[in-house]
Amino acid sequence: YNHDLKLLDLLDKYRENIESFYFPMPYRYLGSGRFIPQGEGYCQEIKKIIKKCNTLKIRPQVLLNATNDGSLGLEAKFFVRILNYLKELQDLGLKSAIVVNPIYISEIRKQIKGIEIESSVNCYVKTVEHALYLKDLGVDVITIDRDINRVTSLIKNIRVKTGLKIKVM
DSSP states (O other), rough: SSSSSHHHHHHHHHHGGSSEEEOOOOOOTTSSOOOOOOOHHHHHHHHHHHHHHHHHHHHEEEOOSSSGGGGGGOOOOHHHHHHHHHHHHHHHHHHEEEEHHHHHHHHHHSSTTTTEEEEEEEBBBBBHHHHHHHHTTSSSSSEBGGGGGTOOOHHHHHHHHHHHHHEOO
């Protein structure tokens, strides 16, 4: 999501070709893997995104893919706010979260039932062992590192050893 609500109109036209639609957490809760300015009404936009996606049977996905949360990431109350917001979004129909932080993966799995967790491409999964580690933490889908997109034997091995869906970007 590029923070332009006009993009949602394209979902109607291309819904047969879209499986999921991802959008970042609001900056007041968590940073992102890339910076795109968010307007003050972004939290309301998220509600529209989730509703539109569910109406069209497109899986809404929230991104928690910042590779560094700074010292705040070590504070329990910081993560409690994130969990509470994820629960609010799930109540609105959120189906999936794309997550980079292994601690967040584990805690989301324990504390929020019924949400699908995908590893972020920013996890840089390049080995079976790394994929198995993420599976053990609670990931449902492994997004592999772009560096191995064409190494089909390795991708197949990751799929076979983990039993999980594989996402290629």
